[in-house]
Amino acid sequence: MTNASLFNAFLTVLKRDLTLALRTRSEIANPLIFFIIVVSLFPLAVSPESGLLRTVAPGVIWVAALLSTMLSLDSIFRSDFEDGSLEQMLLSPHPMTVLVLGKVTAHWLVSGLPLILLSPLLGVLLFLPFEAMPALLATLALGTPVLSLIGAIGVALTVGLRRGGVLLSLLVLPLYIPVLIFASNAIATAAADLSIKGQLYFLAAMFALAVTLAPLATAAALRISLR
């Protein structure tokens, strides 16, 4: 097994999942629309007053990002589990971790990346000060891959269950809490014009940890789920 064929397998899975996502567009669009709606509910429900919205904006955007990621998570493995593609992947001589990484990367590209691109708009909607925008983008760029990676473990564990949806959120949401704390705190700090290096380093460390360990855990969980 050469490195070239390993990289080729990674790229093939990535390309396959992106093609599948583009052919079933509603799966990309629905979580995004959900993200926008949840954020825009807050000015309606709490108060349209700018001072208040500015304070809650980092938390609101991040909680909405978590929830919309939850919505899209199931699509990582569900349909492949049902039609037998997942079995074929497990029976490939390539390490499952590499294939899992390909699938998670594809999931982030269709669910996480659009969130990042939309977030400045929602920041403006919630009167987030301009100084906090780079922090918003940076935390989402570091944080959303962690959400996809950790979420994949949860999906892999629950994919064999008929009603895994609620269990999935109970498993995964608590694991998202550290990301939520550091990310929303970083944005609030940036809005107060202070340095956010510390928070970003923590998020980067979480990303490094997740990208190295989560695929291993996901592959092991898939093996158990298909047994």
Next chain:
Amino acid sequence: MTASTSAIPQSVSVDKGLEVCNLGCSREDRELFSGLNFRLSSGHAIQIEGPNGSGKTTLLRMLCGLRLPDEGEILWNGRDISEERSAFLSNLSYIGHAHGVKGELTPLENLRVSQAMAARNNSLSLDEALERVGLFGFEDAPSRTLSAGQRRRVALARLLINPTPLWILDEPFTAIDIQGQKQIETMITDHVLNGGMAILTSHHPLDLSEDHLSSVKLCT
């Protein structure tokens, strides 16, 4: 609760091929089979027979390593299959009930993915493989628009592009018309006569002589 084997040639070298020792499986307190022994070597096929619910699919999933045996062991070239998984898997092609053909992708795209997943590929082009399973002209139609039989043919085309010695096939003839069954039967017999190995569950008789074909009966 017995499992009987018949006419397994023992003359071939001991270590090569797949060997099943004292395999047993139970599911929710019900014993499906136990004490199963057989050996499969180059140039042979095994047909697994048994009524519905006798554990045929479970046995095949165990042989692939998707499910762990409850007792006994499965050896490939004399070593447990879980020990050198990647070496074993690069010799294996498995087509299960759910055959892993993506409805949103065309047959050609499906095969391209399978090709990249495999350890080695042969010189047969993807178009040729599709032609040989009778899907000429359907390369670019989304697979979900194809019939169940045609989708199974896409899965079977995988056997042609990934040259693995061991084929494990779960009901390969399901949903396929009579002419297609002939083609696929020829594919399997050619593979076996060229030194390959095949294990399949099917009620369809294979046109192979006693020397090349044996059967394993599972009873409930």
